[in-house]
Amino acid sequence: MLEKLTLIEAGQVLGISRDAVRMRIKRGSMQAEKDAEGRWLVWVNTEEAEAEREVEREAKQAGEREPERELEHEERELRELVARIEALEARLEELRGERDFLRTQLNNLTFAQGMEAQKALPNPARRGLWARLFGR
DSSP states (O other), X not given: OEEEEEHHHHHHHHTSOHHHXXXXXXXXXXXXXXXXXXXXXXXXXXXXXXXXXXXXXXXXXXXXXXXXXXXXXXXXXXHHHHHHHHHHHHHHXXXXXXXXXXXXXXXXXXXXXXXXXXXXXXXXXXXXHHHHHHTO
C-alpha cells in the first residue's frame, strides 16, 4: 500500500536514515514531492518495505547462527591439520633414522673400499728378501 511519509517516517519504515532517503530521491529511485510547507513527502510501499525488513531480520538471525557452524568447521579443520602435522613429524623422524643408517653404511663402505685400495698399492717401505740382503 503506497503512503506519503515524511523523510523521517520513510527512513523508519525502510530502516534507513533520512539522509539515505534524500539520496534515493536525488538518484530518482524514490518518488517524492514537497508539501505546502516545503517538507519532502515520500511515496513508500509500506507492505513491501515491511516484507523486506522481515527478510533482513531472518537473514541476520541466520547470520548469527552461521558463526557457530563456521567455528565448528574451523575447529574440525584445526584438528585435522594437527593430526596431519603429527603424522608428518613421525614420518620425518623415520626418514631421519633411515638417513643416519645410510650415512653409517656409506662411511663403512668408503672405509672398506679405502682399505682395499691401500692393500692393492705396492708398499715402498716393504722390500723383498734379496733387496734387503744386498742393500738395494
